[in-house]
Amino acid sequence: MTDTATTTNLNKFEKFKAEKDGLAVRGEIEKFAALGWEAMDEIDRDHRLKWVGVFFRPVTPGKFIMRLRMSNGILTSSQMGVLAQVVHRQKSRLMWLIDQWGLEKFRAEVENRLGKSFLPAAAKDEIDWEKRDHIGVYKQKQAGLNYVGLHIPVGRLYAEDMFEIARIAQVYGSGEIRFTVEQNIVLPNISDSRLATFLTEPLLERFSIDPGLLMRSLVSCTGAQFCNFALIETKNRALAMIKALEEDLTFTKPVRIHWTGCPNSCGQPQVADIGLMGTKTRKNGKTLEAVDIYMGGKVGKNAHLGTCVINSIPCEDLQPVLQDLLIKSFGAKPR
Template sequence: MTTADKKKINPIEKAKAQKHPLLLKQELEQLSQLGWEAMDEFERDHGLKWLGFFYRPVTPGKFMLRLRIPNGILTSSQLRVLAEIVQRYTEAAGFQQEGNADITTRQNIQLRGIHLEDIAAIIERLRKADLTSVQSGMDNVRNLTGSPVAGIDADELIDTRDIVCQLQDAITNKGEGNFDLSNLPRKFNIAVAGCRDNSVHAEINDIAFIPAYKDGKLGFNVIVGGFFSAKRCAAAIPLDAWVEPDDVVPLSLAILIVFRDHGERGNRQKTRLMYLIEEWGMEKFRTEVETQLGYPLQKAAAKDEIIWEKRDHLGIYSQKQPGLNYVGLHVPIGRLYASDMFEVSRLAEVYGNGEIRLTVEQNLIIPNIPDSRLEAFLKEPLVQQRFPIDPKPLQRALVSCTGAEFCGFAIIETKNRALAMIQELEAELETPHPVRIHWTGCPNSCGQPQVADIGLMGTKARKDGQMVEAVDLYMGGKVGKDAHLGSCVMPKIPCEDLKPVLRDLLIEHFGARPRQAAVVSV
């Protein structure tokens, strides 16, 4: 019996112990006949997340589908399959003219409006396209992030693609579901950085691998324990370990097993990896990991190679492959429609080699465009009108979670409000450089406000005797080298009063100036 077995467990642990949620894959036909309203509440609201399908009470009878896209890399044919799923199976749920998809802050894609009776057919379509959604929610390792320009960046240190794919296969049993590693105490994030600019936000992951030289060899320093939650946020701390690239997968699995066997399974607000590290102390934690691994870890390298400010990869860049370029396209608030997805697939095939990359800023990259085709690519209507390579400064760095439009956890609506407010501010202000403004609809922090220049977290506030949608305002987050988390500086600002607050902050702290036309119109 493990330490965790001796402690009081929470209701979700009790439900998991009765039947492993991965077993629901074998029952989809019966569940379809039963209907979503008659389903067991745990299986509907939680269990199906092990298969990648999330019931959303704000859209009754419909589910969100979250994929697994390791390192954020898709083929054009895979994106086309996702577009077909959006087109054929999803509904607007009363909010949009058509079904849609969102690029997430973990280089992933979520589709909305799925019906229970279509889940089995969708899983089969994903399998045929070499895609999977298994273990993408609840107490599992979430999408594995890596450098969005791995293998094509002229200045990269380590190509993370193969490492991340090997790790995905080990964790998910090659997409079929892994019973041994899908019953963690809580969610778990892993990132593998291969460049000098921390494009993966290493500090907010439970495990992150950061390039570092030791005795002339290139490998990774390891940090552990980073997380966001409704009650607490913490930056990852050093494991005091350095590993070669071949050891990334074994070490990750060893840490996952230690967490699985010893992590807290009581209060779900205290079940992330950092709590185990703090309970044991780093020395004991490291020793337990080494015991599971079967060999001692080397001490960390004296310094890592995260020495650049973070890049957003928007624009045109020469690849390490002579004569080829990658182009980063800005996707406003990460929102895609089926028509967009079909068109991105076409552009990737016509101008590149059919590959598409996703970024943690909710944008996309089309690589491998020859010099001779670049001019024609830039004239394409999608690039000119929908997904520009050089958006206005505030839109360029805007990030938003799903918000209350589709997510039952969200306290406020985010995406549409965020874009509309930024567009209004850009009409009024000249901003000399991008300002990273992140919106998240609730304290779960999917929009990562703590890493932003200005972060906005959904809450409620009282105004004129009424409860209204509001935000807690964070500042001071830094990404890239010397990354650290910001803190709340202004709580409970009603959303209807937010624009002038942002306007003043942009002028006072970020060099923005009122546009002349805006001054005259006041």
Template sequence: MTSTVPVATSLNKFEKLKAEKDGLAVKTELEQFAQLGWEAMDETDRDHRLKWMGVFFRPVTPGKFMLRLRLPSGIITSEQMRLLGDVVQRYGDDGNADITTRQNLQLRGIRLEDVPAIFRKLEQVGLTSIQSGMDNVRNITGSPVAGIDADELFDTRDLIRQVQDLITNKGEGNPTFSNLPRKFNIAIAGCRDNSVHAEINDIAFIPAYKDEVLGFNVLVGGFFSGKRCEAAIPLNVWVAPDDVVALCEAILLVYRDHGLRANRQKARLMWLIDEWGVEKLRTAVETQMGKALLAAAPKDEILWDKRDHIGVYAQKQPGLHYVGLHVPVGRLLAADMFDLARIADVYGSGEIRLTVEQNVIVPNVPDSRLEPLLQEPLLKRFSTEPETLSRSLVSCTGSQFCNFALIETKNRALAMIKELEAELDSPNNVRIHWTGCPNSCGQPQVADIGLMGTKVRKDGKTVEGVDIYMGGKVGKDAALGNCVTKGVPCSDLKPVLRDLLIQHFGSELRQEVTTGS
């Protein structure tokens, strides 16, 4: 298939660069770029088109690139994890990996001259980073315990793999879907707890019965951006599992050919829905598919509060458990990656799973290996029983590695949460999300307390600060939170968070703090 994207009458900067040269074209030029060096490269290729290959130039770390993988359903093997550990170990203090809020891994410290060799190694173990940036479909999310959850309704792993294969031509790159108006998110849930955050995806499939047949109701249009945030809305469509891939293809083609391209800030799918109405979108999708679609089931099966999967749980397979490990703000060093690979081999089946909360699951652990696993030194840091405030802490990359971030997030989030846990008894898990800028990679709008980086004035100087969001709900009654306080300097934030935790979430000052001892 080839792209049939219409040329917009007024092209913005990004539409111009795509019209001049498809992002996938750089695939054949990687060896040349590696020899040329990042400083001598064409800037448009370096700063933008390399993102079609999952390679991101980072001005805040010149010469050290980020590599974003594709891990459908967040599943990775021990062999793959070990190889990625080898990759980041090469770069010393600059090399690490971050688990993302889309069940994915981003590697940091990568040098351009090493990219061709890295890609050859990735291919050998069945990994790809193709079409993971810019105007492409991002990592496709699903339940992190698909296929092993005793209570799941549908194992979505194969469907998610099929959708990825469609979009990327099985990892080779697919120009049919490499020129969307903007980035695009897809999630497919087969569980009852909305583990995929369906409401923040451009397309979300959530389980629903129609005439006693299990399929999916479809939501469309959910997104975060610096300009606007919207929860997904019903398309009024129910599909059987066999139609999921075809429906994804049809929606993507309609969006590709009709999405708004003149103003990049108004190019996500929801803006097209605003202009057309959801019924026109549905009709266009039916025309693209060549058949009528069934109306949505009257109710879906998202009935539970959202689980975080941290701890030890029995699987549907007798005698096996999955063990959820808390990874503080999702940061992995090379040594951690080697350790996780070894643990997955020794105690499980050589499989590792990632969650949208930036944590890790080791599945398929037999009864006899459970206790030895729990005694592993790594589990002192990656705990199965973390403190209540640390447990649900999420953070984007922050200004340490990302040029979009207005503040540092990960290190600050960890330090502040430890201080708050030292001062407070907090009986309830509180989901605190940090994001460094309005692009909302840290998803503050779905948190109990969301912190969005900004610049503020204090004592006549510009300093790092946050806007505070509250009211985000996940699970069966998912809803986006709202900004309640603007412009709090980070230096003044801890007492503000402490008061919020006491007033709204049942935390109490520890006795030694109240007595001053």
């Protein structure tokens, strides 16, 4: 327990945690459901539920968003089916602590609590591979088996999609479904004898194994449509923008474009070839949705973060700016 003298020095989020154990809220879910969201204690509703992955959305009163953690991004087909059924029916962050303490203090405290020291960083970058997206058909090291990467545009799935993915994973593979950091899906363990039939599945017309060179590398956070932190709408805008750019330009290599709705950077714009971070700007006396543009990010061998090169471009003016960047910096050609 935390004594009174100590709690007086805590910020409000730390006080919430001191007043009630973080795991206690899990046992109260049924009580909350019976009470209804309007009758709930506001701290329970707006803060403590987050500790079990449930987020109250003031912009849509009475509705919540749930975030799930999946070990290594892997699901079974039956688990995907359960998620599909759920979908069908239907600012306390570590980053601030690290920003306040710095990495050295944070590391020392973690080591102290673990009771052991961490190994030092490697003398050199041990990664010897370049970025791979795993979209397409690939041989596995196990003889006679293949894995297939499906492109899921901006990672958005509906219940019907999830049922179909669960079905084809079970019919053609081992029932295993893997999610990638690029918001796509990998279905492993498809035998040579079933591969040709698998590739005729209608679902692959929507979730392609060979998308356009801009579309295949597109990543987007949830955006203002469902996230309280986002300053701009991202997913729908990102899709429309990429489709327009692919209609106007031709490419010889993928270009990774990442959208994120706010500085929390869930869409990781700093590791993209072109990163777009949501902000607001003024134009003709009006406040508009806009982006700051990052460039130069890289993952894999010799990874490094990109830097902000252009500030506050209104989203309505963004397409010609991106088109110019793609032509000058990435070898795109007008059609």
